[in-house]
Amino acid sequence: MTADVENVIDETSAKAGRRKWPSWMRLPSFKFCCVTTLLVCLAYLVWIIMDAQYQQTVFVMRYSTGLLQLDPSPAMVGTGMWDMMWDGVRSWDSLGPRLLLFYLLAIVAVLSSLLMLVQFAHRATIRGMLMVVLVLSVWLSLWVSYDQLNEWAALRRVNIALPRFEAVAKSLSQQWPTENGTLPEAGQFYADPAKRPNLLLLRGREGYPAHEDFGFIIERSDLGAIRFELSGAIGCNIEFHPDGSRPTSYSTRLSGSKATMREAIPLKEHWYLVRYGG
Structure with a gap:
């Protein structure tokens, strides 16, 4: 009888201890x-x-x-x-x-x-x-x-955005700007033909959209290739290369730093997603 009472008391105390939290x-x-x-x-x-x-x-x-x-x-x-x-x-x-x-x-x-x-x-x-x-x-x-995973996702987004870059490349191939202006798909840009005739700095971008977009820099090579910096994929360009030009390592027009090509992925004829390292 005493043992039963003690067990009941212990169970009651344990429940009370659990309830206090x-x-x-x-x-x-x-x-x-x-x-x-x-x-x-x-x-x-x-x-x-x-x-x-x-x-x-x-x-x-x-x-x-x-x-x-x-x-x-x-x-x-x-x-x-x-x-x-x-x-x-x-x-x-x-x-x-x-x-x-x-x-x-x-x-x-x-x-x-x-x-x-x-x-x-x-x-x-x-x-x-x-x-x-x-x-x-x-x-x-x-x-x-x-x-x-990052590289696959970037390639997927670049393929979706490619038509916009094609439209800008077509316009720039016909006439490279010699003064500040606006590109319909890319927005406003700075041009400095005296010091950097083959470089455009975009300034019209607002925010960071979830889709792939133009970065800050568009530059043209001596062979007529046009390189578009991307807003999202770090160290990557979308590049248009006419006949006689292929993706390769190069020195950037803005800073002169070396961009070492790591990989060039064909998107369609004349177009590549190029990844750089170093």
Whole structure:
């Protein structure tokens, strides 16, 4: 009889101890943490595929946090190109919401992954181990395939945007501008025929659209090739090459720095997506 009474008292005390914590203060369940982490992975995957500015967002995040150090050329600083680029980037209307989303997703991913491991360590099961392996495998796959995924997504967006670049190239091939003006598809531009006769600096772009768009620079080679910098894909050009011209490494007209060709992907006759490194 005494033992039964003590058991009832112990059970009542245990229930009372559990009730003293509000529900909102309890740790989320193991399953909830796993699902949340997988959803964040899916969000990053969709973002990489659908948004041309994902690479730019990561680039600015690394630069603003000190993970990436940049040394601009004197030519870019002297022409005001460097300030023009970073003034646009610092604007909240351009990449601000994307940076905020990136940080929020990263925080959620880290917290949910840590809580998942804590919950698993507290109560390890075969099913739980399989879930942990699945989640970690998804993260690892996303990390390992990041470059290939970016390149595939960039190629997809470039093929969609190609007709706009063709229209501008047709106009420029007929008559290269010798003064400031406007290109119907690309917007306003600066021209300096005295110092840089084969270089145009675009200035009319507002914001960072999710689709691929014109970057800041359009330049012409001595053989008549026209290179378009892209707004999203870093280190990539869409290039038009007439007969007798092929994609190759070159020195940029603006800064004189060497652009080393890494890969040239044919899009159609005379047109290439060219990736540069170095």
